[in-house]
Amino acid sequence: MKRMINKTPGSVLRMSLGLLPFVLLLLIYMAGSDARLELNPDDKLLPSFAQMGDAIHRMAFEPSKRTGEYLFWADTGSSLTRLGLGVVIAALIGLLLGMLTGALPMIGAGVSPLLTVISLVPPLALLPILFIVFGLGELSKVVLIAIGITPFIARDIQRRTEEIPSEQLVKAQTLGASTLQILIRVVLPQLMPKLIDAVRLSLGAGWLFLIAAEAIASTDGLGYRIFLVRRYLSMDVILPYVAWITLLAFLLDIALAWLSRRLYPWNVQGGR
Template sequence: MRFINRHPGLGGRWLLALLPLVLLLLAYGVGSAMRLADNPDDKLLPGATQMLDAIAQLAFSEDPRTGEVLLWSDTAASLTRLLLGIAISALVGLCLGIAAGVFPLLGASLSPFLAVLSMVPPLAILPILFIVFGLDELSKVMLIVIGITPVLARDLEQRSREIPPELFVKAQTLGANSWTLVLRVVLPQLLSRLLLSLRLMLGAAWLFLISAEAISATAGLGYRIFLVRRYMAMDVILPYVAWITLLAWAMDWGLRWLNRRCFPWSEGGVK
């Protein structure tokens, strides 16, 4: 049997999925052990014991200055900003995508505008957002919105244009108006695509969030990472990076589950 035609079973799929992570942890463990053997005070590659002590302090002990458990307060602050930004982006992107992809008069104006807007580097306008919206929560949420909404809208616009014209003709023959076409024909086709697009944009949303928190914040996962970097506290930074990765994976899994639950007919999604 050719290699291209070989498929792993359920157990093999789990083993192959875990293999890169195991190899990465093994390489880190060997590198950390070698550096700590030469210098027990080395901070670049802390050992498991050092990171577990840092996690215990951050996740289960109250901060003497604020009285909060830092890991959970940082997580709550970051997730609030992220989820709000994603929710606004999904709603605005869906509306713009439908308007540009379904209505030719609106698309003639919106489509070029979205194309140009999607090329603007969001991090380049971060100082402008801080000037316009201030240094509080709004500027961080707006960076996420501006960063991912144009891409979402363009993707949904393209998906709108791929809907067979016959569906519109048949619906109008049965007496459907423009509003009915959007609700009964277009929207069911786009919601599954919206969930897929959000999955693909999660990494960018986290990037914009961490960048904003690193510059101006008093709480948040990105804020904490950039706060302790001056002390080379890798025993804090690495667990925080791992925690962010776990949160992003959980969100991706949740969107995938929601897509399968609500739209079992959808095909071609990211595995």
């Protein structure tokens, strides 16, 4: 008899098993929603899918009476812009810090302890300071995302840099390469797919900081809208917005994985 530990599902079974929990959750939600609405048609805690569809249709395809904007798409655009700017800044700074501290021992000895301490500071605790220093505009939100995920990216890139075989560096020096040439021609190309991997892993934290900043001080954005309508118990808006954020995060991760495979097919982890 074949042991369970040795059984591997085929592609069809794997997909079916992966979808099964989602189907069960949907069925449980539908049953709970129907039960609550049957007792109280005005119940807002578990809205039906029809109610959520109507709410999102209203926000996505009907202009706001106050601003004339299609709120759903305006919120999405604002949030993605803030997230994109914050992640790009964090990736650039993290790559530079990680590469220098990992490849140059003198810089690593001086910067690594500070980087470790900074990574232990809860970024959300800095939010009031950022609002005081940078104001309540877009800059403070972007800076929060950048500060929140830069240490993670930098420390991951540092470790990846230290994993580069020393033989490669020795060979480059034997051929007469300078420190700058070694960093650019030997180290950097090997770090680029690792950078994409680090960004993928940091996106979850990036979304967290984005939603927190938008909830506290913003006039648009996905996080702002969720916390705005909570006072009305508008679960028919909140739940679709949460699902939309999850879908956007999933699509961004898929896009980065595809980009890594396309640009760096030789990278084993990026090719997964």
